[in-house]
Amino acid sequence: MPYVAGIKGFSRWAFLGGTFFLLLVSMYMAFIWSPPERILGESSRILYIHVPVAWITYLSFTVSLGASILYLIKRDGRFDVMAEVGVALGLIYGALTLTVGSIWANIAWGTYWNWDPRETTTLILWLAYAGYFMLRSSIGNPDRKASLSAVYNILAFSTIPLSYMSIILWQTLHPQIVSHEGISLAPPMKLTLMVSLAAFTMLYIYLFFLSYRARRLERSLKVVRRGLG
Amino acid sequence: MSLFEIFLVSTLYWGALLAFCIWLNRRISKLEREIEKERAG
Numbered sequence: 001m002p003y004v005a006g007i008k009g010f011s012r013w014a015f016l017g018g019t020f021f022l023l024l025v026s027m028y029m030a031f032i033w034s035p036p037e038r039i040l041g042e043s044s045r046i047l048y049i050h051v052p053v054a055w056i057t058y059l060s061f062t063v064s065l066g067a068s069i070l071y072l073i074k075r076d077g078r079f080d081v082m083a084e085v086g087v088a089l090g091l092i093y094g095a096l097t098l099t100v101g102s103i104w105a106n107i108a109w110g111t112y113w114n115w116d117p118r119e120t121t122t123l124i125l126w127l128a129y130a131g132y133f134m135l136r137s138s139i140g141n142p143d144r145k146a147s148l149s150a151v152y153n154i155l156a157f158s159t160i161p162l163s164y165m166s167i168i169l170w171q172t173l174h175p176q177i178v179s180h181e182g183i184s185l186a187p188p189m190k191l192t193l194m195v196s197l198a199a200f201t202m203l204y205i206y207l208f209f210l211s212y213r214a215r216r217l218e219r220s221l222k223v224v225r226r227g228l229g
Numbered sequence: 230m231s232l233f234e235i236f237l238v239s240t241l242y243w244g245a246l247l248a249f250c251i252w253l254n255r256r257i258s259k260l261e262r263e264i265e266k267e268r269a270g
Contacts, residue, residue, distance in 0.1 A: 023243070031236055042232040049239055096242070103238065203246065210253040217260035224267045 019202040026192070026199040034192040043107045048192055050104055051177060052200035054097045054122075058160055059204065060090035061129065065157045068150035080146040081219065083153055085211045087132050089204070094126045109173055117170040118163070125159035132156060 030048040037044030064086025071079035101119065102112040113119060135152050139145040167174050177183060183190050 027239070027243075030239070031232065043235060045232070045235050046238070049242060100238070100242075207246070207250065207253070210250060210257065214253050214256050214260065217257060217264065221260055221264050221267065224264055 015202075016206070019199070019206055022195065022199040022202055026196040029192040029195055034188050035186075037189070040108060043104070046100060046104050046107070047177070047189075048196040050097065050100045051193060052196045053093055053100060055197060056200055056204045057090055057093040057097050058164065059201070060086050060093055060208075061125075061157060061160055063208070064090060064153055068153040071146060071150045077146065077219075078216070080150065081212060081215050083150060084136070085208060085215055087129055087153065089207060089211060091126065091129055091133075093204075094122070094129065098122060098126065114173075116174055117166040117172045118174040121159070121163040121166040125163045128156040128159045 026048070030045055034045070034048075036042050037047075064083045067079045067082035067086055070076070071083060098119075101122070105114065105116070105119070106112045109116075132149060132152055136145055136149050139148060166172065167176050177185060183193060185193060
């Protein structure tokens, strides 16, 4: 049976079924129900992937930040695993954000990469978090590894507001769809985006718990082997 | 970019994530079996 941490029986299937249903609904809305945008036409539909993926990137790194702070306060290894998983998933989603963003940039601006402030700061963000795993792999002592990487993670988080604010701070071609005034889209597009955001978030929660469980089991196996060896 | 191309990109995206979920589930089962085996002797 597919694993969902802390959820058993019917609730587990309800969660998985709900996620799958929401994904299907979001795809139907994105490709059939929602009208194409006036200027970009059909290619504007890539919005329903790009924005949720970028949102999950920020969310995952924020979850990781919370876990790192909790690790430094409580010194509980479970928070270190959560931080590690948060960064790993953030990097996967970050790579998807950059890839999908480049495809869209080519459609809208005529080039895959043009060192736009949003593109550049997101790349800096991604590289800063890639450094997290380089740091982890360079330290042998598990406690020291967990503490130093938690501190590094907190410092790396400064790239998130930098990336988010880049379109406000500097002149950019990147549109500001989500701002403090809300989502600046036509009502059907806005609704489709909201459903996509919900679907992507549910899938992220599922992936997070799966990855967390796998990582904890890997560590347990190491401990068991060391104990028997 | 046509609607078909966007649909293709999105299907590839969902396919990759689905494959990742399946791989993680299989990995969890394998790790659980290995831990049980190690504990059993």
